[in-house]
Amino acid sequence: AATVDHLMTLHGFDPPWFEKEGLPTTFVGNPSLALDFSNADGARFRADNGLTPDQPLLLILPGSRPAEIARMTPVFEATAQRLKAERPDLAIAVVVADTVSDDLKGRVAGWSSRPILVEGDAAKKDAMTAATVALATSGTVSTELALAGAPMIIAYRLGGLSFALTRPLMTARHITLFNIAADDRIAPEFLQDEATPEALAQAVADRLDDRDLRADQIARQTAALELMGRGRP
Numbered sequence: 001a002a003t004v005d006h007l008m009t010l011h012g013f014d015p016p017w018f019e020k021e022g023l024p025t026t027f028v029g030n031p032s033l034a035l036d037f038s039n040a041d042g043a044r045f046r047a048d049n050g051l052t053p054d055q056p057l058l059l060i061l062p063g064s065r066p067a068e069i070a071r072m073t074p075v076f077e078a079t080a081q082r083l084k085a086e087r088p089d090l091a092i093a094v095v096v097a098d099t100v101s102d103d104l105k106g107r108v109a110g111w112s113s114r115p116i117l118v119e120g121d122a123a124k125k126d127a128m129t130a131a132t133v134a135l136a137t138s139g140t141v142s143t144e145l146a147l148a149g150a151p152m153i154i155a156y157r158l159g160g161l162s163f164a165l166t167r168p169l170m171t172a173r174h175i176t177l178f179n180i181a182a183d184d185r186i187a188p189e190f191l192q193d194e195a196t197p198e199a200l201a202q203a204v205a206d207r208l209d210d211r212d213l214r215a216d217q218i219a220r221q222t223a224a225l226e227l228m229g230r231g232r233p
Helices: 015-019 042-048 066-086 098-108 121-130 141-148 160-169 177-182 197-209 211-228
Strands: 007-009 025-027 057-061 091-095 116-118 133-137 152-156 189-191
Touching: 007 015, 015 025, 042 121, 057 066, 057 121, 066 091, 066 098, 066 133, 066 152, 066 197, 091 121, 116 121, 121 141, 133 141, 133 197, 141 152, 141 177, 141 211, 152 197, 177 211, 189 197, 197 211
Parallel strands: 007 025, 057 091, 057 133, 091 116, 133 152, 152 189
Antiparallel strands: none
16 A cells, blocks of 8 residues: 555455555456356257256366366366266266367376367357356356356365465465355365365265255355446446
């Protein structure tokens, strides 16, 4: 506050934190909240990939950075295997970011579940709209999934040394933006040692099996987007 004259912020819940320190702050909006899903078509995604309208679909989003792919893909693979063993009709799709395309495709090629690979922005939006449940590495993608109306599970692992160094500094109760906005664990978060295939598979299974649980989470996610500033200039 003593150094900066005026702060522009991406999130509607940010200004009070800075204004109480005497720093004038203006919320200008988050580009992610302006993403247009009006042309996204979940039915098209299902038809293009040979899925029935009611077939359960797990959409996995491992991330867009090499380190995320290295840490999270093995966990997500084991999670998918557990779910597929218990639910043979479960369809699995994996979003492939351009920045890690070759690496991720190489890793996924060995999966026994043979997931659908989703490439390109239009296909990603269709897949998000089609998903019964999403399993995602923490990041901006959580906001995109909420906009698409997809209930999700969030997971993240840092490198061991990075986690040891940052853990004493972490005071936030949540890491997902709409959870922070609502100050509520709307989307379950599994961090570091909590992000196990067993825990993730159970959280996904709970939502696959409970339509009301999915609907409630979607409604709460949507409400949290309003707290983040969706629709405000």
